[in-house]
Amino acid sequence: MRRIISVLLENEPGALSRVVGLFSQRNYNIETLTVAPTEDETLSRLTVTTTGSDKVIEQITKQLNKLIEVVKLVDLTEGAHIERELMLVKLKATGSQRAEIKRTVDIFRGQIVDVTSSVYTVQLAGNSEKLDGFIQAVGTSGILEVVRTGVSGIARGEKVLSL
């Protein structure tokens, strides 16, 4: 099953390499990984999406917790949560394609953020399926370049991951 694990990490050099190293060392999957500082400059927030059986996911969370620099973590998929990913796509856009792409972007509530005579650059945010859906809708033949941030997530309601 796909899981989203959110981690508060000491904002120190080398901490990220320990997390990434753990995944490769123990043969766990990383599908996406995002990391950035938080409002507390001593902490980074890291979100990793992974897949595995319940047993593997339990090991992943336990092994992550064992890393000295991991302060706290939560498996967001255990409760209601919001997940978002940002994507920038460069599309071939000439002639009648231009109007067609514009319509698709609107349907997906995206924005065209850069334009040339032959290229549109589209920005899209949402959960990963929505971004996959957009790529399917425009078709891979027109795509020049795709960049995705990977998933960030947060629990719904009052629940917070903090010190």
Added chain:
Amino acid sequence: MELLSGAEMLIRSLKDEGIEYIYGYPGGAALHIYDALFRQDEVKHILVRHEQAAVHMADGYARATGKPGTVLVTSGPGATNTITGIATAFMDSIPMVVLCGQVASTLIGEDAFQETDMLGVSRPVVKHNLSVRHPEEIPEVIRKAYYIAATGRPGPVVVDIPKDMTAPNERFEYSYPKKVKLRSYNPAVRGHAGQIKKAVDMLMAAKRPVIYAGGGVILGKASSQLTELTRALGFPITNTLMGIGCYPATDKQHIGWLGMHGTYEANMAMHHSDLILCVGARFDDRVTNATEKFCPGARIIHIDIDPASISKTIDADVPIVGPVDAVLKEMISLVKESKEKPDADALASWWKQIEEWRAFHGMRYETSPDVIKPQEVVEMLWKLTNGDAFVTSDVGQHQMFAAQYYKFDKPNRWINSGGLGTMGFGLPAAMGIKLTHPDHEVLCFTGEGSIQMNIQELSTCKQYDLPVKIINLNNQALGMVKQWQDMNYESRHAESYMESLPDFIKLAEAYGHVGVRIDRKEDLEPKLKEVLAMKDKLVFVDIYVDRFEHVYPMQVARGSMKDMWLSKTERV
């Protein structure tokens, strides 16, 4: 307040941490530190002949005393030479701190002379690693390193020290922190009371219980609690290779150690049990054999300080995270208070069954009128040393024979590389023990393969006068490899022969020690007595043993715990 250089602060921190000995080897990036060492005499340095040996020395010391060992090496090759030793300690959860020189911080990343990313290289085989970024943080970094190494589930910690952090001309106010606080590291201090109660209820109701104890009992200094609980319950107890000595091996409730080369009765009892109380062990593949066939009728209580060890390979029915001594103490008082008693009738018939297994096989080997059997060498030394020596081992058949036939009644006496299986471990580990236990007999069981992996340390033994006894069970082969080739590759002995063995007697003499060769059975006892009588000499005892001996019992690959070879021809 005193003003000290970074290097002086480092050495002073070691002293304030209570470190008496460090094991190491100098080089460019560590020279400021070595100079500070030279100018004091409280922290003593032991110069090895290869950095790997320094780590095994620190490791042997740590295993025998329960206190963290300390290593000091230079950057680059000095640091990378420690990796096998660090990995060895990591696999067996041994506390130690490895201080590594590093090129100056201004040069890092420029492929400077003797620059290696030691933090990166060591990362997968350490509990943690730290680097010094400002000289004034040295005392705190050192305090943190020892704290992390020695608490919770212990393990090695590497500290990377760029050369400019120890420069002699910059001085700082020194004070050693009494305490460290790490918000993200809080090892459990007691087990969950509800879980412990549930476990005790299950123990009382069990019909065919087994206690399965591991190295965690020794690391957690919980042997006396384990012994008390086991006696109060009257249950059979087995332990892992790493747990040897956690419960007296000569006691009647002890059914030997378990797993790949464990006793017939221990493996049978595990397989047929209805309840396993696992204390500080980790259901390693050398114990469980095929996990899907593991102990089909057993429910499992698992006590461990490391939550990640629980339900990793075998699911626990009752997990208890906590220090083993504290958890066992609580269990003992619950057992004593309890109105329920263990089921006496069920236990009596369970013991009857176990005694039948013990009688059917037990630990035994065929003797021969003229060839020396490796097992009899071990048994004889067990008797001649009254079972009270510190015994280190290398890796191979000799290791298994030593573990099978030397009966350990005390913890911290059996010192071997169980998790990583590192050939070359035995001699330096023995040296680390002898240095701090000069009045104790220290034996190193080894093979002619393993001993050559760190034989240069005979020179260190000369320098520091370390009269260990090296017992080379010379079968003129990489015996354990050869055994697997006999069993699985139709005796095609690919590279498992040692054809050009050195003359170990001359070699020992060349290093300034005594060498004794034993190749006739009738010489064995008198010569071993002579060897042990040479109290102040390192003696290299080269014993020509049966070249064709195999280690048994041996679990059948991919079988259950009860599937074993008992000899070359009997399989159960």
